[in-house]
Amino acid sequence: MSDTIFDLDKVDENIRNSELVYDEMEDCFMQSYYLGSCLNIMPSGKYYLPFACSNVTEEEAEKDHEYYVLMEAELDEINAHITSGEGDPTDMFITRQYDIDGVIALLELNIRKCSNDIYLIDSREDIKELTKLGYDIDNINCGFSDEYVVCEKCNKAIYVYSSMPDCATINESELLCGDCIREDKTKQEQLIEDVINNPKRAIAILTEKILEEHGFKKCSCDSEGNICKFETGLHTHMTDDPTKILENAISRNPYKEYIFEVTDANMFGVEYTIWNRDKNME
Numbered sequence: 001m002s003d004t005i006f007d008l009d010k011v012d013e014n015i016r017n018s019e020l021v022y023d024e025m026e027d028c029f030m031q032s033y034y035l036g037s038c039l040n041i042m043p044s045g046k047y048y049l050p051f052a053c054s055n056v057t058e059e060e061a062e063k064d065h066e067y068y069v070l071m072e073a074e075l076d077e078i079n080a081h082i083t084s085g086e087g088d089p090t091d092m093f094i095t096r097q098y099d100i101d102g103v104i105a106l107l108e109l110n111i112r113k114c115s116n117d118i119y120l121i122d123s124r125e126d127i128k129e130l131t132k133l134g135y136d137i138d139n140i141n142c143g144f145s146d147e148y149v150v151c152e153k154c155n156k157a158i159y160v161y162s163s164m165p166d167c168a169t170i171n172e173s174e175l176l177c178g179d180c181i182r183e184d185k186t187k188q189e190q191l192i193e194d195v196i197n198n199p200k201r202a203i204a205i206l207t208e209k210i211l212e213e214h215g216f217k218k219c220s221c222d223s224e225g226n227i228c229k230f231e232t233g234l235h236t237h238m239t240d241d242p243t244k245i246l247e248n249a250i251s252r253n254p255y256k257e258y259i260f261e262v263t264d265a266n267m268f269g270v271e272y273t274i275w276n277r278d279k280n281m282e
């Protein structure tokens, strides 16, 4: 260990103390500090272009190359590498690059990245540090945290102000996205238990196939055998009352249990239907 080139702790500290800049061309953030001239650093003490005839002997070039490879390997351990100066190519720098996620962690910004690549922020202040560096925040998909919920299992962000957000709270405690519920039979059962014979809750995220797997049939109790459809909302004709619908259904057939399913929703109202299954199915 004694014959390493770098004191990596020191290098790391130097990097951390360097100015953070955003390179628009490369679309990355970086911290860089001046290591020295290659004329002092490389074993040959010479600068050369590998593809040009130069004053470097083959032996020197080989040694330089070996040394360079060793330096890069050591720096790689702390996620850094050597870059050369733009003004003077004999200048050598040690550089660490960060993508957007890396820089969020580095600056300890109050920005949460969700599994569907949505970055949730509490306020515009949270992204100030990035825009100050010249970063265009439109490069990432940002949302305000109060407009989203985050699935507790897969960490996906779900926009809650859509008409039918694909998520549900189970057992009044666990918030899950539709995908996590649809792929887990136990969660489906828990969700169904939550909404059964409950006029205040409806489901929108289980497919018809899943509902049928749990023994449910769509209610089609009118004289023509049509699927029962209801509407509640702002318009005058949307006067269906889930509490009454449920009371009627139970009084007509107390041996069944019922759930409401939202089939469509918009800012003016909700369309829903009712499913039933025989009690004590399981």
Ligand SMILES: [Zn+2]
Pocket: 151, 152, 153, 154, 155, 156, 176, 177, 178, 179, 180
């Ligand atoms: Zn999920």
